[in-house]
Amino acid sequence: MKSKRLRLHLTGIVQGVGFRPHIYRLGTDMRLSGFVCNRPDGVSIEIEGREKDLDLFVKKVRSTLPAQVIVKTFTYEEITLSDNPDARSTFEIRESPIEGSRELTIGADTATCPACLAEMNDPADRRFGYPFINCTDCGPRLTIVNDLPYDRQRTAMAPFPLCRKCQFEYDDPKSRRFHAEATACPKCGPQLNLCNAQGVTISDVNPLHLTRKLLKEGNIIALKGLGGFHLAVAADNPEAVIRLRKRKRRDGKPFAIMVKDLADAEKLAHINKTEKELLLAPARPIVLLEKRNNRNLSSAIAPGLTHYGIMLPYTPLHHLLFTEEIKVLVMTSANFSDEPICIDNREALRRLEKIADYFLLHNRDIVVRLDDSVATVINNQAQLLRRSRGYVPQSLQLKKQAPNVLALGGHLKSSLCLTKEDKALFSPHIGDLETPQARDFFHENIYLLEKITASRPKIIACDMHPDYYSSKAAKKLSEKTIIKVQHHHAHIASCMADNQISGPVLGMAMDGTGYGMDGHIWGGEFLYVEEKSFTRLGQLNYFPLPGGEKAIREPWRTGLSLLQKADPAGWLKKARNLQCAPESFSDQDLSLMLKQSVNNPLTSSLGRFFDGVAAILGFSQAIFYEGQAAIELEALATKYRQLNKTPTVAMLPWTITEEVRPESKSYCQLNLFPMVEKLAELSLEGQPRIALAALFHDSLISALMTTAEKLCARYNLDRVVLSGGCFQNRRLLQGCRQWPENNDKNNQTMTIYSHHQVPTNDGGLALGQALIAAHQMAAKSKRVS
Numbered sequence: 001m002k003s004k005r006l007r008l009h010l011t012g013i014v015q016g017v018g019f020r021p022h023i024y025r026l027g028t029d030m031r032l033s034g035f036v037c038n039r040p041d042g043v044s045i046e047i048e049g050r051e052k053d054l055d056l057f058v059k060k061v062r063s064t065l066p067a068q069v070i071v072k073t074f075t076y077e078e079i080t081l082s083d084n085p086d087a088r089s090t091f092e093i094r095e096s097p098i099e100g101s102r103e104l105t106i107g108a109d110t111a112t113c114p115a116c117l118a119e120m121n122d123p124a125d126r127r128f129g130y131p132f133i134n135c136t137d138c139g140p141r142l143t144i145v146n147d148l149p150y151d152r153q154r155t156a157m158a159p160f161p162l163c164r165k166c167q168f169e170y171d172d173p174k175s176r177r178f179h180a181e182a183t184a185c186p187k188c189g190p191q192l193n194l195c196n197a198q199g200v201t202i203s204d205v206n207p208l209h210l211t212r213k214l215l216k217e218g219n220i221i222a223l224k225g226l227g228g229f230h231l232a233v234a235a236d237n238p239e240a241v242i243r244l245r246k247r248k249r250r251d252g253k254p255f256a257i258m259v260k261d262l263a264d265a266e267k268l269a270h271i272n273k274t275e276k277e278l279l280l281a282p283a284r285p286i287v288l289l290e291k292r293n294n295r296n297l298s299s300a301i302a303p304g305l306t307h308y309g310i311m312l313p314y315t316p317l318h319h320l321l322f323t324e325e326i327k328v329l330v331m332t333s334a335n336f337s338d339e340p341i342c343i344d345n346r347e348a349l350r351r352l353e354k355i356a357d358y359f360l361l362h363n364r365d366i367v368v369r370l371d372d373s374v375a376t377v378i379n380n381q382a383q384l385l386r387r388s389r390g391y392v393p394q395s396l397q398l399k400k401q402a403p404n405v406l407a408l409g410g411h412l413k414s415s416l417c418l419t420k421e422d423k424a425l426f427s428p429h430i431g432d433l434e435t436p437q438a439r440d441f442f443h444e445n446i447y448l449l450e451k452i453t454a455s456r457p458k459i460i461a462c463d464m465h466p467d468y469y470s471s472k473a474a475k476k477l478s479e480k481t482i483i484k485v486q487h488h489h490a491h492i493a494s495c496m497a498d499n500q501i502s503g504p505v506l507g508m509a510m511d512g513t514g515y516g517m518d519g520h521i522w523g524g525e526f527l528y529v530e531e532k533s534f535t536r537l538g539q540l541n542y543f544p545l546p547g548g549e550k551a552i553r554e555p556w557r558t559g560l561s562l563l564q565k566a567d568p569a570g571w572l573k574k575a576r577n578l579q580c581a582p583e584s585f586s587d588q589d590l591s592l593m594l595k596q597s598v599n600n601p602l603t604s605s606l607g608r609f610f611d612g613v614a615a616i617l618g619f620s621q622a623i624f625y626e627g628q629a630a631i632e633l634e635a636l637a638t639k640y641r642q643l644n645k646t647p648t649v650a651m652l653p654w655t656i657t658e659e660v661r662p663e664s665k666s667y668c669q670l671n672l673f674p675m676v677e678k679l680a681e682l683s684l685e686g687q688p689r690i691a692l693a694a695l696f697h698d699s700l701i702s703a704l705m706t707t708a709e710k711l712c713a714r715y716n717l718d719r720v721v722l723s724g725g726c727f728q729n730r731r732l733l734q735g736c737r738q739w740p741e742n743n744d745k746n747n748q749t750m751t752i753y754s755h756h757q758v759p760t761n762d763g764g765l766a767l768g769q770a771l772i773a774a775h776q777m778a779a780k781s782k783r784v785s
Contacts, residue, residue: 002050002051003048003049003050003051003081004048004049004050004051004054004078004081005034005046005047005048005078005079005080005081005082006045006046006047006048006054006058006076006077006078006079007044007045007046007076007077007078007079008044008045008046008047008058008061008074008075008076009041009042009043009044009045009073009074009075009076010042010043010045010061010071010073010074010075011041011042011043011071011072011073012042012069012070012071012072012073013068013069013070013106013107013108013394014042014043014069014070014071015038015042015043015106015107015148015149015150017066017068017069017107017136017141018066018068018069018135018136018137018178018180019043019065019066019069020036020037020038020043020093020179021093021136021173021178021179022064022065022066022069023036023043023045023061024036024091024092024093024173024178024179025173025174025178026057026060026061026064027047027057027091028091028173030049030053030056030057030060031049032047032048032049032053032054032057032091033047033048033049033082033089033090033091034046034047034048034091035091035092035093035094036091036092036093036094037093037094037095037096037097038096038149038150038151039096039097039149040097040148040149040454042073045061046079046082047091048081048082058076061074062074066136066137067137068107068110068137068282070394072423093179095151096149096151097149106141106142106145106148106150106393106452107141107142107394108141108142108282108283108389108390108391108392108393108394109139109140109141109142109143109226109227109370109389109390110137110138110139110141110282110283110284110314110390111138111281111282111283111284111312111313111314111315111390112133112134112138112139112313112314112315112316112319113135113137113138115135115137115176116133116134116135116137116138116139116316117316117319119133120133120316120319120320126165126185126186127185127186129208129320130185130186130189130316131192131208131315131316131317131320131362132182132184132189132190132316132317132362132364133316134180134182134183134184134316135176135177135180135183136176136177136178136179136180137176138282139180139182140156140182140226141182142368142370142392142393143156143226143227143366143367143368143370143389144156144157144182144364144365144366144367144368145367145368145452146158146367147451148452150181151181152181152182155181155182155367156364156365156366156367157181157182157184157364160184160188160189160190160364161188162183162184162188163185163187163188165185165187166183166184166185166187166188166189169183170183189364190362190363190364191362191363192207192208192317192360192361192362193207193360193361193362193363194207194210194211194358194359194360194361195349195358195359195361196357196358196359197353197356197357197358197359198353199349199359202358207360208320208321211223211321211358211360212321212323212325212326214357214358215232215233215234215321215326215329216234216325216326218233218234218237218239218240218243219233219240219357219358220232220233220240220243220244220247220355220356220357220358221233221356221357221358221359221360222334222342222348222352222355222356222358222359222360223317223321223331223334223360224345224348224359224360224361224362224366225315225317225318226314226315226366226370226389227341227343227366227368227369227370227371227372227388227389227428228333228334228341228342228343228366228369228370228371229333229334229341229342229343229348229352230331230332230333230334231244231248231330231331231332231333231334231352231355231356232258232321232329232330232331233329233330234326234328234329234330235257235297235298235301235328235329235330236296236297236298236328237298238298238299238300240298241255241298241300241301241330242298242300244330244332244355245300247354247355248332248336248337248355249336249337250332250337250624251624252303252304252623252624252625252628253337253624253625253628254301254302254303254305254308254309255301255302255309255330255331255332256286256309256310256311256330256331256332256372257297257301257308257309257310257311257328257329257330257331258310258311258312258313258318258328258329258331259310259311259312259327259328259329260313260322260326260327260328261312261322262276262279262280262312264327264328265279265289265310265312267292267294268289268291268292268294268297268308268310268328269289269290269291269292269307269308269310270289270290270291270292271289272377272380273380274377274380274381274382275287275289275377278375278377278382279310279311279312280312281390282390283373283389283390283391284311284312284313284314284390285311285372285373285374285375285384285389285390285391286309286310286311286372286373286374286375287309287310287311287374287375287376287377288307288308288309288374288375288376288385289307289308289309289310290306290307290638291305291306291307291308296328297328301330304632304635305631305632305635306635306638306639306642307635309374311331311372314390317360317362333371333372334348334352334355334356335351336351336355337625338431338432338434338435338438339351339435339437339438340369340371340430340431340437340438340440340441341369341371343366343369344365344366345359345361345363348361368428368448369428369441369444370388370389370392370428371386371388371389371428371429371431372386372388372389373386373387373388373389373390373391373429374386376728376730378730378733378734378737378754379733379734379737379738381756382756383754383755383756383760384755384756384757384758384759385728385759385760385761385763386413386429386759386763387415387426387429387757387758387759387763387764388428388429389428391426391757392426392427392428393425393426393452395423395424395425395426396423396424396425396426396497396498396757396758396767397422397423397500398419398422398423398424398497398771399497399500399501399502400422401421401422402419402420402421402422402424402770402771402774403419403459403774403777403778404418404419404420404455404457404458404459405418405419405457405459405460405461405770405773405774405777406418406446406449406450406457406459406460406461406770407419407460407461407462407485407765407766407767407768407769407770407773408442408446408460408461408462408463408470408471408473408474408766408769409430409463409470409762409763409765409766409769410463410465410468410470410487410762410765410766411432411433411463411465411468411469411470411762412432412433412513412626412761412762413429413431413432413759413761413762413763414429414430414431414432414433414438414442414470414762414763415427415428415429415430415759415762415763415764415765415766416430416442416445416446416449416766417766417767417769417770418449418450418453418455418457418770419770419771419774420453420455424497424767424770424771425449425452425453426758426766426767427445427446427448427449427766428445428448429763430442430445432626433468433469433470439469439473442469442470442473443473457480458479458480458481459480459481459483459773459774459777460474460477460480460481460482460483460773461482461483461484461485461766461769461770461772461773462474462482462483462484462485462769463484463485463487463490463515463765463769464484464485464486464487464515465487465514465515466515471484481777483769483772483773483776483777485768485769485772485773486514486515486516486517486534487509487511487513487514487515487522487765488507488509488511488514488522488523488525488527488534488724489507489509489527489529489533489534489768489772490765490766490768490769490772491507491509491511491514491723491724491760491764491765491768492505492507492509492527492529492534492721492723492768493529493531493767493768493769493771493772494723494755494758494764494765494766494767494768494771495507495721495722495723495753495754495755495758495760495764495768496529496531496721496753496768496771497758497767497768497771498755498756498757498758498764498767499721499753499756501719501721501753502530502531503529503530503531504528504529504530504715504717505529505717505719505720505721505753506526506527506528506529506537506708506711506712506715506717506719506720506721507525507526507527507528507529507534507720507721507723508525508526508527508704508708508720508721508722508723508724508736509522509523509525509527509723509724510523510524510525510606510607510704510722510723510724510725510726510727510732511523511605511606511607511724511725511726511761511762512552512605512607512608512626512627512725512726513552513603513605513607513608514605516604517536520542520601520602520603520604521545521601521602521603521604521605521608522539522603522604522605523540523603523604523605523606523607523608523724524539524540524604524605524606524609524670525538525539525604526538526539526668526707526708526711528664528715528717529721531771531772531775532772532775532776532778532779535663535664536663536664536667537664537666537667537668537711537715538667538668538669538670538707538711539604539668539669539670540604540605540606540609540670540672541565541604541669541670541671541672541673542602542603542604543558543561543562543565543602543603543608543609543612543673544561544594544600544601544602544603545557545558545561545600545601545602545603545608546558546560546561546593546594546596546599546600547593547599547600548599548600548601551608551611552608552611552623552626553622553623554622554623555611555612555614555615555619555622555623555629556580556581556582556615557593558608558609558611558612558615559575559580559581559611559612559613559614559615559616560575560580560581560590560593560594561594561612562609562612562613562616562673562676563575563578563580563616563676563680564594565673565676566673566674566676566677566680567677567680572587572590572591574680574684575590577684578616578618578680578683578684579618580615580616606724606726607627607630607724607725607726609672610629610630610633610726610729611623611629611630612676613633613676613679613696614629614630614632614633615629616676616679616680616683617633617636617679617683617689617692617693617696618683618689619632619633627725627728630726630729631729633693633696634693634697634729634730634731634732636689636690636693636694637690637693637694637696637697637731638730638731639690640690640691640693640694641694641731651695651698651699651702652674652675652678652679652695652696652699653674653675653678654670654671654672654674654675654699654702654703655670655671655674656668656669656670656671656703656706656707656710657669657671658710665714666710666711666714666715668707668710668711670703670704670707672700672703675696675699675700675703679692679695679696682695697729697731697732697735698735700732701732701735701736701739704736705735705736705739705743708720708750709750712750718749718750718751719750719751719753720750720751720752720753721753721754722736722737722752722753722754722755722760723754723755723760723764724760724761725760725761725762727754727755727760728760728761733754736752736754737752737754739752740752
């Protein structure tokens with residue numbers, strides 16, 4: 001039968017995930033000739049043989065992909081037969097060309113696979129106890145990449161030439177390490193090094209053995225991991241956990257914990273099937289899990305909360321740290337608050353010298369800084385709250401082709417997004433842009449996105465807020481078209497893209513802060529949303545924030561404002577009886593604070609409303625991290641649910657006022673101040689605050705969804721999209737999502753959408769900005785043409 005030759009080209013996540021070795025084995029097993037190689041824009045295959053064998057080869061390529069491969073496009077064409085006799089008798093993996101149009105092809109870093117763990121724990125294996133074991137199915141990817149295509153010479157493994165045995169495995173198509181770019185062994189690969197706080201190496205000891213001993217003694221260890229350093233302490237040592245809090249200046253904010261295995265995780269938390277799958281996923285995120293009554297762990301790990309943030313080991317080094325005596329470790333990012341995670345040995349010794357007692361280092365560079373991802377499960381669906389290690393640089397498939405746009409996100413929980421063709425690519429989690437170090441990391445991520453996509457977008461999208469660092473940075477990117485996007489419009493567009501839906505929809509954007517079109521602070525919004533535009537259809541009634549940003553850190557200020565709006569005549573007496581304000585402030589001081597016109601901005605923010613209610617119900621007058629009061633209020637409501645109790649009051653009161661405005665035929669003002677008045681009354685009567693916290697959540701859900709029903713009916717909408725940081729509150733999100741099935745009074749069908757792959761908080765904002773900018777530019781092009 002006559003021979004023919006095909007050229008195949010595949011794009012997607014096809015580099016660094018065992019795809020070339022898979023194709024090599026397939027070609028050699030079928031006795032075909034040709035080659036496979038990485039290219040900047042994907043993987044190229046040329047294959048020669050009989051027609052029926054080539055047809056079978058193509059079918060097998062489509063149907064037998066390695067687990068981590070994600071193919072975006074697959075094309076093939078017939079080409080001229082090779083005139084080289086040698087090339088027509090062999091199949092090979094060729095060296096990758098450097099030049100060419102670049103397609104995102106690199107995979108995410110993944111947890112150590114079972115086969116590597118078995119070898120690491122086998123005393124007869126040459127990699128026994130080796131903390132850098134990996135293969136084509138697991139290990140570092142993005143964190144070690146200097147450039148694409150993904151080949152060893154362009155990674156942090158370039159300084160480690162392979163020994164004879166590793167080179168044999170690397171060249172052997174039957175080996176799991178065939179062209180595994182990060183492969184190594186104790187003879188030729190990276191090594192551990194233990195130092196004291198002064199950076200002096202502790203010699204003549206096994207670094208791992210001594211580290212375990214130091215952890216058991218209560219020391220704080222700075223541990224160099226996959227995408228950065230962690231700070232580790234024994235989770236069952238209260239003094240060590242409190243000492244870490246003090247040194248890291250992390251008052252109140254919960255720590256993540258790492259446990260030895262799933263069985264130990266189940267001793268600490270209730271874990272359902274979906275949560276178990278998430279814990280064991282190759283990405284190994286931190287998963288928020290409901291606590292069990294366990295008295296062995298320090299109460300300082302997640303004070304006042306009902307959930308732990310738990311992750312399983314994801315590097316060989318993590319697995320080696322755990323023993324029968326060490327089963328749970330606090331594992332928190334190695335930095336001071338608002339600073340990015342450390343990645344360099346010298347940087348860590350300098351920045352962490354006043355936090356860590358010892359440093360467990362290694363000599364493999366971390367090229368790309370990646371914090372741990374965070375996820376939760378609500379209504380049996382996984383929801384990412386922080387998209388970073390294990391998920392970056394995986395792209396999100398878009399419903400339509402989009403122009404090349406770089407979106408710069410917001411100010412808090414910052415993350416960037418770059419759209420290219422029909423996909424959106426996210427940067428690693430950056431965090432809050434409060435410090436010079438965080439802002440440097442912000443610019444590192446612009447460079448990273450442009451490098452791995454080989455693109456320099458001409459369109460920049462940013463938030464409308466003039467004082468956000470990201471908005472100021474946009475202005476400095478010369479020769480770019482800058483599109484400013486309203487904060488809450490971006491939230492809803494982000495969730496629409498996450499669910500692959502188009503407008504129009506009713507968007508409910510509920511968060512802490514967003515610059516409004518009228519100059520006020522928005523955050524409790526009902527929006528008619530299409531991709532390129534929106535109309536505000538409703539809002540929470542405005543209330544003042546006494547002291548401006550001070551009110552965010554001191555929720556009692558917002559509590560006073562809500563009491564004053566609810567009861568203009570009696571608010572001060574109620575505030576004193578509820579002990580809502582510091583005693584150091586006189587009655588006159590408090591009255592003047594609420595009356596002043598300076599530094600007393602108006603807001604419709606549901607996030608700030610949560611803060612105020614928490615203050616009225618007796619929470620601490622100052623908070624140590626963003627959203628703390630609201631998170632603790634949710635925790636109280638959750639504890640009440642766990643007791644299976646029914647609130648003694650059916651529902652707190654609220655009202656909706658409808659009016660006609662030029663931009664809308666029906667505009668709804670949701671007045672929650674009667675709710676505040678009743679809560680204060682019930683609290684003064686002695687009702688337990690745990691019951692009032694639950695009652696507030698239930699009443700709020702009713703108020704929000706009744707408003708949504710009314711607006712859907714007025715504007716003939718049947719899809720409601722939920723976005724914004726307030727929907728990290730699982731009780732609020734569950735209640736809103738379940739509302740249609742629990743309250744179908746008028747047979748009105750509403751479909752509720754929320755986030756899954758993209759954070760509902762400001763970490764997902766850049767996706768919405770990018771898509772809005774893309775649609776606005778497309779609409780502009782149509783008008784011009």
